[in-house]
Amino acid sequence: MFIAGLKVVESEWLSKKELVRMCRSKAKRVKKKWLRNPKNYRQVADLSIYQMGDKLICHPIIAAEIRRNVDEATTKDPLRRV
Numbered sequence: 001m002f003i004a005g006l007k008v009v010e011s012e013w014l015s016k017k018e019l020v021r022m023c024r025s026k027a028k029r030v031k032k033k034w035l036r037n038p039k040n041y042r043q044v045a046d047l048s049i050y051q052m053g054d055k056l057i058c059h060p061i062i063a064a065e066i067r068r069n070v071d072e073a074t075t076k077d078p079l080r081r082v
Contacts, residue, residue, distance in 0.1 A: 003056070003070060010060040014048065017041040 020042050023034040034040055045059040
């Protein structure tokens with residue numbers, strides 16, 4: 001897909017870990033143990049868009065949003081070039 005002469009590259013590897021669960025204990029050693037456990041995290045899409053030369057690199061969810069916005073802009077004003 002091209003937008004304004006830039007190729008959009010979708011990469012599923014652009015994600016980050018988000019802490020889902022946290023222990024109720026206030027002890028530092030217990031919190032440290034919880035932070036090491038991968039069950040307490042989930043992967044979420046990274047909202048960043050990177051440009052390298054003539055390529056835009058982003059997560060597929062962000063690419064779909066870009067496509068949707070471009071389609072809406074072209075349907076509102078078909079003479080406008082995106």
